[in-house]
Amino acid sequence: MTRSQNRAENVWIVDDDRSIRWVLEKALQQEGMEPVAFDSADAALARLQRQHPDVLISDIRMPGTSGLDLLATVRERYPQLPVIIMTAHSDLDSAVASYQGGAFEYLPKPFDVDEAVALVRRALAHTHEQEAQNEETLQTRTPEIIGEAPAMQEVFRAIGRLSHSNITVLINGESGTGKELVAHALHRHSPRARNPFIALNMAAIPKDLMESELFGHEKGAFTGAAVQRRGRFEQADGGTLFLDEIGDMPAETQTRLLRVLADGEFYRVGGHTPIKVDVRIIAATHQNLEGLVQAGKFREDLFHRLNVIRIHIPKLSERREDIPALAQHFLARAAQELAVEPKVLKAQTQDYLRNLPWPGNVRQLENTCRWITVMASSREVLIEDLPPEMLSQHQDSAPDGHWEHGLRTWADQELARGVTNLLDIAVPAFERIMIETALKHTAGRRRDAAQLLGWGRNTLTRKIKELDMNVDGSDDDESE
């Protein structure tokens, strides 16, 4: 049930012109709605801190914050909330700015009151549709991590097996393969699920801030430490601390981390009181930690503490069968974020994406789907609609032309289905197509067709017989 079926629709009217507010208020009340009028965008913004309407109608030019700025704030906080922008200065610029700002509709003044009410009704219908869709998505419960591929099933099994434990886990996998997602799933399915999950990327923190980031600091511990601050370890107390790119942790921090893991307590930077915490560590890296240990860049004792259970996340190119489902998932998500209709990949586009190299893994696929959602011109996405760099990338990685690409995909799929003696199917099919096409070009004359194909006439005749082809056209050559 949508909430609005149980109560009157709440419509906010924002205009500095009292008569407009009055006319709209009366008209909407008559329709059984519950309008609330504001004489400025600032007044509406203040109220927006506490609640939000089902639809908002706003003038553009008002003293103080403009209607377009109000629109921007609303879009940011409530992307699904429809906003109708009206203005007396009805010009192209205002209209364009409204739509670009994400307005649901643009209403030039003076307007017909019935027209305005009809617009509000349409906006409300739109909201209800979206609510219904959201509910549906929740009910169908999209899986949290997509992965039919055997290597991903292995990951799922590991998450399942670890679901009752608090054991330290080391996740290995290239950048963008979903390490953080897996770490989060480990947390969510652990006895700590109700406590915090804190993620920290070692590669993203400046070296000299790392200790205070992890362990916090006391007031005055160093220049700039104006107040006392709790570190990530304290924030994660009772829960899980995910240390991404652990291979980038500086040597001295490694030493401190090792001590915390051994003693279960630490000191804030500049502090003298030991702080006890109960934190589960999940670490991740795209690097070869054993290699770093051998090169003397990672402490061996810390490595052994972290390397209790290891989960390897495969590259996207090692689980190509998951690409269509992942793409569909990301297209749906991007469409929802941008409040547009989801794009659909044509079968050949899916095949094409399956065969790309994907050095950026799942994250690259996710970004590609966002790009498609914004840039593809029609609902159905063709190969040509893909980002230009994907089109050239494919040529770099496999020098296939269009048909060779199709053939490769077909062979892949047949072999995946367990078909054998593939050439017995492919070669006759290939020859049949070549013969039919050549004959079409010579209006059925076999001698000329043989020449186009680079065969002798007799070969062509024999092939036609062998392939049991039913070709039209005169056997002109024979009669000559």
Ligand SMILES: Nc1ncnc2c1ncn2[C@@H]1O[C@H](COP(=O)(O)OP(=O)(O)OP(=O)(O)O)[C@@H](O)[C@H]1O
């Ligand atoms: N199997 C999956 N199913 C659904 N979404 C996925 C999957 N794998 C990754 N993603 C999504 O792809 C994006 C990248 O994943 P994530 O941040 O977990 O990768 P990562 O390996 O931690 O990357 P990095 O090492 O660069 O931080 C995220 O938005 C994540 O939600």
